[in-house]
Amino acid sequence: MSWRDWYDALDKPAWTPEPSTIGTIWQILYPIILLTFGYVFYRVARKQIPWPVAIPFAINLIANIAFTPIQFGLRNLPLAAIDIAIVWITIVWAMKAIWPHHRWIAVAQIPYLIWVTIATVLQFTITWNNG
Template identity: 90%
Template sequence: MTWRDCYDALDKPTWTPEPSTIGLIWQILYPVILVTFGYVFYQVARKKIPWPVAIPFAINLVANIAFTPIQFGLRNLPLAAIDIAIVWGTILWAMKAVWPHRRWIAVAQIPYLIWVTIATVLQFTITWNNW
């Protein structure tokens, strides 16, 4: 079975966005993530921002990158739900950590936080429905 066949076979809520819509949203968010996270890592390397500020950004990147292989490679819904919860939590943590240093970075994360909030509720619903 392809990843798409498996995804289509899942019991999903009626409000689930189409995969093409999900892809489009990520195509919009990834450049924002690239610029803002890259800026934080660059400023940390230049010692303009304390290094602990980069920790939630780094964890977020790892968890974000891990989601697709977990969800569509391993096809492990509970682990994908835990992973997306980590993504969500580290966005909040990153926003709080960077706020005293570069408020615009925290504000720029708002669309990412909104989308990941929706994605987290969706993932938990799909996990529950298919347990």
């Protein structure tokens, strides 16, 4: 069964966005993530920000990248729920870590945080409904 057939067969809440909507949201968020995370890593590399500030940004990238293979490759809903919770936690952690240095980066994460909050609730609901 293809990943799309598998996903379509899952018991999902009525408010689940269409895959095309989810894709559009990520097309908006990825440039924000690229710009802001890149800026943080650049400033850390130049020793203009302490290196521990980059830790939540790095963990977030790893967890964000891991979600699709976990969800659609492994088709492991509980592990995907844990992964997206890590994404959410590290966004909040990153916002707090960068705030004293570059508040605009923390503020720029708000759309990402809003979307991942929705996606986290969705993932936990799907996991619960299909467990």
